[in-house]
Amino acid sequence: MGEIPRETTQDGPKVRLYLVDGSGFIFRAFHALPPLTRKTDGLPVGAVSGFCNMIWKLLVEMKTQADAPTHLAVVFDHSEQTFRNKLYDQYKAHRPPPPEDLVPQFPLVREATKAFGVPCLELPGYEADDLIAAYACKVRDMGGEVTIVSSDKDLMQLVGPRVFMLDTMKNARIGIEQVIEKFGVTPDKVVDVQALCGDSVDNVPGAPGIGIKTASALINEYGDLDTLLARATEIKQPKRRDTLIEYADQIRLSRELVRLDCDTPLPSPLDELAVDDPDPAVLSEFLERMEFRTLARRVGDGKAGSAGQAAADTPRPETRAPEKPNHGKIDVTAYACVRDLPALDAWIAKAYARGIVAFDTETDALSSATAGLCGVSLAVAPGEACYIPLGHCEAEGLQLEAAADLTQIPLEQAIARLKPLLEDPSVLKVAQNAKYDIAVLSRYGIEVGPIDDTMLISYVLEAGLHNHGMDELSKLGLDHEPIAFKSVAGTGKAQKSFKYVGLSEATCYAAEDADVTLRLWEHLKPRLAHEGLATVYETLERPMPKVLADMECAGAKVDAERLRQLSNEFGQRMAELEAEAHRLAGRPFNLGSPKQIGEVLFKEMGLASGRVTATGAFSTDASMLEDLAAQGHELPRILLDWRQLSKLKGTYTDALVAAISEQTGRVHTSFSLASTTTGRLSSSDPNLMNIPIRTEEGRKIRRAFVAEPGKVLISADYSQIELRLLAHIGDIPQLKRAFREGLDIHAMTASEMFGVPVEGMPSETRRRAKAINFGIIYGISAFGLANQLGIPQDEAGAYIKTYFERFPGIRAYMDRTKQAARSQGFVHTIFGRKVNIPAVKSKSQAERAFGDRAAINAPIQGSAADVMRRAMIRMPGALKAEGLTARMLLQVHDELVFEAPEAEAEAVIRIAKAVMEKAAEPAVAISVPLVVEARAAPNWDDAH
DNA sequence: TCGACGCGC
DNA sequence: TGGGATGCGCGTCGAT
Numbered sequence: 017m018g019e020i021p022r023e024t025t026q027d028g029p030k031v032r033l034y035l036v037d038g039s040g041f042i043f044r045a046f047h048a049l050p051p052l053t054r055k056t057d058g059l060p061v062g063a064v065s066g067f068c069n070m071i072w073k074l075l076v077e078m079k080t081q082a083d084a085p086t087h088l089a090v091v092f093d094h095s096e097q098t099f100r101n102k103l104y105d106q107y108k109a110h111r112p113p114p115p116e117d118l119v120p121q122f123p124l125v126r127e128a129t130k131a132f133g134v135p136c137l138e139l140p141g142y143e144a145d146d147l148i149a150a151y152a153c154k155v156r157d158m159g160g161e162v163t164i165v166s167s168d169k170d171l172m173q174l175v176g177p178r179v180f181m182l183d184t185m186k187n188a189r190i191g192i193e194q195v196i197e198k199f200g201v202t203p204d205k206v207v208d209v210q211a212l213c214g215d216s217v218d219n220v221p222g223a224p225g226i227g228i229k230t231a232s233a234l235i236n237e238y239g240d241l242d243t244l245l246a247r248a249t250e251i252k253q254p255k256r257r258d259t260l261i262e263y264a265d266q267i268r269l270s271r272e273l274v275r276l277d278c279d280t281p282l283p284s285p286l287d288e289l290a291v292d293d294p295d296p297a298v299l300s301e302f303l304e305r306m307e308f309r310t311l312a313r314r315v316g317d318g319k320a321g322s323a324g325q326a327a328a329d330t331p332r333p334e335t336r337a338p339e340k341p342n343h344g345k346i347d348v349t350a351y352a353c354v355r356d357l358p359a360l361d362a363w364i365a366k367a368y369a370r371g372i373v374a375f376d377t378e379t380d381a382l383s384s385a386t387a388g389l390c391g392v393s394l395a396v397a398p399g400e401a402c403y404i405p406l407g408h409c410e411a412e413g414l415q416l417e418a419a420a421d422l423t424q425i426p427l428e429q430a431i432a433r434l435k436p437l438l439e440d441p442s443v444l445k446v447a448q449n450a451k452y453d454i455a456v457l458s459r460y461g462i463e464v465g466p467i468d469d470t471m472l473i474s475y476v477l478e479a480g481l482h483n484h485g486m487d488e489l490s491k492l493g494l495d496h497e498p499i500a501f502k503s504v505a506g507t508g509k510a511q512k513s514f515k516y517v518g519l520s521e522a523t524c525y526a527a528e529d530a531d532v533t534l535r536l537w538e539h540l541k542p543r544l545a546h547e548g549l550a551t552v553y554e555t556l557e558r559p560m561p562k563v564l565a566d567m568e569c570a571g572a573k574v575d576a577e578r579l580r581q582l583s584n585e586f587g588q589r590m591a592e593l594e595a596e597a598h599r600l601a602g603r604p605f606n607l608g609s610p611k612q613i614g615e616v617l618f619k620e621m622g623l624a625s626g627r628v629t630a631t632g633a634f635s636t637d638a639s640m641l642e643d644l645a646a647q648g649h650e651l652p653r654i655l656l657d658w659r660q661l662s663k664l665k666g667t668y669t670d671a672l673v674a675a676i677s678e679q680t681g682r683v684h685t686s687f688s689l690a691s692t693t694t695g696r697l698s699s700s701d702p703n704l705m706n707i708p709i710r711t712e713e714g715r716k717i718r719r720a721f722v723a724e725p726g727k728v729l730i731s732a733d734y735s736q737i738e739l740r741l742l743a744h745i746g747d748i749p750q751l752k753r754a755f756r757e758g759l760d761i762h763a764m765t766a767s768e769m770f771g772v773p774v775e776g777m778p779s780e781t782r783r784r785a786k787a788i789n790f791g792i793i794y795g796i797s798a799f800g801l802a803n804q805l806g807i808p809q810d811e812a813g814a815y816i817k818t819y820f821e822r823f824p825g826i827r828a829y830m831d832r833t834k835q836a837a838r839s840q841g842f843v844h845t846i847f848g849r850k851v852n853i854p855a856v857k858s859k860s861q862a863e864r865a866f867g868d869r870a871a872i873n874a875p876i877q878g879s880a881a882d883v884m885r886r887a888m889i890r891m892p893g894a895l896k897a898e899g900l901t902a903r904m905l906l907q908v909h910d911e912l913v914f915e916a917p918e919a920e921a922e923a924v925i926r927i928a929k930a931v932m933e934k935a936a937e938p939a940v941a942i943s944v945p946l947v948v949e950a951r952a953a954p955n956w957d958d959a960h
Numbered sequence: 961t962c963g964a965c966g967c968g969c
Numbered sequence: 970t971g972g973g974a975t976g977c978g979c980g981t982c983g984a985t
Contacts, residue, residue: 043976180981433971475979608983610964610982611964611983627964630964631963631964635964636964637964637966638965660966662981663965663967666981666982667979667980671981691978692977692978694976696977698978700978700979703968703980704968705967706968706979706980707967710968727970738976791975794976794977795976797973797974798974800975803974804975873977874977876976877976877977908969909969932980941984
């Protein structure tokens with residue numbers, strides 16, 4: 017089978033290498049094509065599209081040639097700074113920064129290259145041209161053939177026997193003859209000519225007043241540049257002679273700048289550049305995500321690059337089948353523990369070669385904002401994973417009989433090796449809950465990217481169906497139960513920090529996490545495009561971990577002294593109330609026990625018991641106690657007051673003081689991206705999304721959230737965002753008009769319902785309309801509304817009836833949404849986020865009713881959450897673009913809290929409002945304005 | 961570990 | 970028929 021090699025060298029079949037000048041491709045594609053943006057989110061993708069078309073065309077043409085290439089790579093410039101800047105600081109100095117629209121496309125182009133199954137080559141400190149030179153020389157010297165796909169004249173110096181250039185735009189092959197045509201000299205003298213003429217684009221100085229014609233004439237006359245400069249005094253023309261003598265050093269420097277070095281190190285061995293067909297699943301996922309429909313179709317027709325006949329009888333061994341993972345059994349004992357630099361370098365090299373690596377960080381604490389690094393695990397292929405322990409040590413006081421060998425790579429050295437890999441734009445990093453790893457590593461100076469998050473991919477695919485923790489995803493998707501953290505670190509009080517876990521045990525656990533993450537990625541990622549959710553993931557999820565990691569690391573400042581003082585005040589008043597309660601009850605009892613309260617009130621004191629709870633106990637909740645207090649009983653009021661203080665003290669004052677980090681003096685919450693069904697965030701450890709605001713006592717706690725001296729807190733919140741979205745989604749003319757005209761929406765609702773003018777409306781009337789407006793969003797019933805407003809149930813029922821008559825669109829929205837949910841099992845937000853609501857298919861009537869209400873609420877709540885995410889994603893860039901140092905600290909569903917120097921307050925308010933109000937654009941044109949109110953103050957209460 | 965309760969949007 | 974009857978979270982406490 018296979019082709020018979022026609023020519024061979026001593027080393028085997030003859031190598032035919034194609035080297036594509038990727039950077040050149042990108043710029044040509046960008047400038048040659050009209051701007052193109054991805055429809056769903058406006059991401060500029062014109063250059064990516066052009067690039068993909070060029071690559072595809074090249075792949076197809078290559079296959080049809082008689083001498084098809086055996087090896088292929090796309091070569092990129094790695095960074096602006098190269099060794100040439102050290103030679104000459106003005107090198108390429110006048111080059112303008114790449115167009116704004118092009119910048120986000122650089123990483124995408126690398127991704128595109130990999131999607132086409134083509135290796136990417138780049139090396140820090142070198143230009144693409146240097147790498148091209150190195151590979152070209154190597155292959156030429158071993159007797160192979162090289163084709164450089166570029167039209168860059170700087171590469172013409174490499175042309176020679178068995179080295180050609182190919183200008184795909186002009187479809188012209190450039191050999192020695194064409195070079196002579198262009199430069200007037202043979203390729204080996206091109207450098208000398210360029211050194212004399214210089215290059216205004218790259219800012220290579222050369223010699224003033226000398227162009228190609230003169231330069232080539234001189235070189236041809238004297239043979240080469242060194243001879244020319246040595247014999248410059250012999251030149252007849254006085255001006256030319258003086259120039260060459262005066263600028264000799266500058267000319268030699270110019271030659272260094274233009275000369276390409278064959279000894280540039282090779283980032284990948286030649287073997288890894290062997291031509292390989294793209295993985296159709298990966299390629300089509302990418303093209304779908306980019307929304308390159310035409311090319312996706314062509315690629316589909318062309319059988320994924322196998323344009324040649326060979327493809328027919330050599331079926332691909334395995335294409336990714338999302339439905340059936342079909343992974344091999346996971347063997348946790350097969351993982352490597354990396355404890356020296358050569359081993360680490362080998363793993364890093366493998367990650368580069370694969371272009372994708374799953375990783376996980378192990379730390380010694382829970383909070384990512386303060387935890388220390390214990391180790392990093394990497395997985396480069398399913399089953400091929402390692403753990404790099406970095407901070408493991410013997411637990412104090414627990415020395416074993418024989419001290420274990422804890423030799424590890426010093427942290428700083430490992431960080432220095434891992435940083436380039438984790439930051440390399442051409443290597444995709446995969447993590448489970450990337451926010452955590454981003455936060456930890458950023459404190460060690462590593463800005464990880466680009467990164468995919470398996471937790472978020474799962475969340476986009478299956479929110480509402482299950483949780484998205486790794487253990488759960490592994491069981492569901494891979495049918496594998498990973499080692500539980502508890503089983504290696506212990507549980508409860510005996511739980512030890514991961515740094516005290518032995519290396520072999522730690523390796524099994526940690527490397528497995530990376531392995532499982534990579535397998536999950538392979539299993540889940542293709543589904544995004546397949547199920548039309550790639551844009552949701554890219555625009556609403558993928559950028560969030562970085563944004564939230566920064567917010568969590570920033571943390572919020574609280575006035576600890578003030579909180580302790582409040583805690584004492586609350587404690588004292590609670591003691592007084594407790595004594596009074598015991599006196600009234602005639603015996604001591606635990607005021608914190610609903611059970612005991614029930615006994616005291618209903619059994620001993622004989623008060624009329626109202627409702628019972630689900631478990632049959634007496635209900636003693638606030639509304640119950642309020643009723644009893646209203647009947648004139650004394651004890652329920654005492655209990656209500658005690659409960660309020662107990663809540664404030666236990667949940668807020670004490671807990672917040674305890675949550676202050678010793679290291680930063682601030683409170684670092686953890687935001688969860690994947691714990692709600694609707695797309696909202698949640699906050700925990702501590703929860704900073706439920707800081708009191710309703711009561712005066714509660715606001716004292718909010719007032720303890722303060723800014724650093726010289727700074728202010730700024731709170732910016734969406735006004736009525738859910739009602740506005742209801743007006744838009746339900747297409748309710750009166751509501752839309754009211755919002756457009758900036759009217760008081762609740763007063764307008766009341767006026768419409770009760771037929772009374774807004775002018776001089778009683779506040780109670782407005783209050784009722786407000787309760788109805790909110791109730792509607794949540795799918796309220798007459799019973800609930802009656803409870804809420806303290807009115808008879810039939811009256812509440814009449815309100816709801818009137819409401820639906822006045823706003824028939826809302827009824828229609830509800831019916832249509834329930835219908836959709838029941839038939840499909842899910843609903844969508846206006847940005848396309850899918851919210852699964854399995855309860856609508858339940859056998860239980862009650863559960864189905866729950867499902868209906870959730871279905872009605874989800875598009876509204878979820879769309880609001882999406883709008884907020886879009887605002888948060890754009891915010892850091894918008895602040896930075898204005899030169900502001902303000903930081904986002906907190907999000908509370910419809911509110912963002914910033915901390916900024918006082919002098920920036922006005923500008924931050926302006927930017928925050930602008931970004932938030934326009935956050936839906938350009939993806940969705942909302943038919944009512946989004947309005948944001950923002951204020952600055954020294955504390956959160958006054959800013960809100 | 962669960963339920964009741966209560967804080968937020 | 971009639972019971973149950975506002976969406977989404979998290980943390981604390983007592984009871985088990």
